Amino acid sequence: MKIDVFAHVLLPRFYQKMLRLDPHLPDKMPFLQNPVLTDMKSRAQYQHKDTQQIISYVNVNPEDYVEADEALKLVQEANQELLETLQAHSEQFAGGVAMLALNHMDGSLEILEKFVTQNQNIVGVQLFSRHLGQSVAAPEFAPIFETCARLEIPIWLHPVFDTRKPDNNIVFSWEYEQTQAMLEIVEAGYFRKYPNLKIIVHHAGAMVPYFAERIRHILPEEMVQDFKKFYVDTALLGNPKALELAVDYFGIEKVLFGTDAPLGILPAGPTKEIIAAIEAMALSTKEKQAIFADNWYRLLKQKGS
Known part of the structure; x- marks a missing residue:
């Protein structure tokens, strides 16, 4: 059984609540129109038979639309819907990743302390490259990193657009934003402040493996070493040579199978393409299984250990 660590959902009750806040969401983010995000029965028809997914919400964040108390209520309800979905479809899903509302820090910390730690099906929490117009590594968000490290809760790091920029695009912008967020986390010294911190980065570490030598020659040695502490997934729509770069840079033990399903390749994502890319890599059977x-x-x- 393969475990797809980075697959997305937009569960129906939560989606309807967000549509009431912004009816134009599907036009602003056309990928939301994919029915496999919301319909788990349809999803099951497409899901690779030897794969279980770990599901996280797409980047529709209540904190961007409403004030703190309402945002917290919406993510709490979304997290409960996620838990119910995991329990109802245990054959499809190996776990789920909770949402936070970073405009309500106390409530977000309570989600970590109680909801995540007390529910075995909830395996981590998702953060984005930017929150509330600021870097994810902004000092006011540091308690999230400290708590996740203390409680041994892995963080899923997903990119979002920097809304200050007029030329955002889905091909390149997210990879830059992901890379920049990694740099800011490293610059903040979080891996040294919180030694148990575990962060899983989408899209195989984005630009980092390709620019490994720039990192090595430009940054201080302690920062160079911190970059290698990220975990990464394999969500590159295939591309075995790029995946080999990720393995060479981060190490085989830090690379996790992840597809971005059901996004990337219609109708339900690039699972077959990514499996084929991993199988094509110059790795042993044991390394591929890792x-x-x-x-x-x-x-x-x-x-939670």
Whole structure:
């Protein structure tokens, strides 16, 4: 069984609540129109038979639309809907990733302390490259990183657009934003402040493996070493040579099978393409199995230990 650590949903009750806040969401983000995001029965028809997914919400964040109390209520309800979905479809899903509302820090910390730690099906929490117009590594968000490290809760890091920029595009912008967020986390010294911190980065670490030598020659040595502490997924729509760069840079033990399903390749994502890319890599059977599942189980054992 392969464990897909980065698959997305937009569960129906939560989606309807967000549509009431912004009826134009599907026009602003056309990928939301994919029915496999919301319909789990339809999703099951497409899901690879040897794969279980770990599901996280797409980047529709209540904190961007409403004030703190309402945002917290919406993410709490979304998290409950996620938990119910996991319980109802345990054959499809290996776990779920909770949402936070970072305009309500106390409530977000309570989600970590209670909801995530007390529900075995909830395996981590999702953060985005920017929150409330600021870097994810802004000092006011530091309590999230401290709490996740203390409780051994992995963080899923997903990119979002920087709304200050007029030329955002889905091909390149998210990869830049993801890379910049990684740099800001490293610059903040979080891996040294919080040694148990575990962060899973979408899209194989974005630009980092390709620019490894720039990192090595430009940054201080302690920052160079911190970059290698991220975990990354394999969500590159295939591309075995790029995946080999990620393995060379982060190490085989830090690379986890992830597809971005059901996004990327219609109708339900690039699972077949990414499996084929991993199989085409110059790796041993044991190393491929580490990517497909074993690295995830090793990381999961550390949650809440």
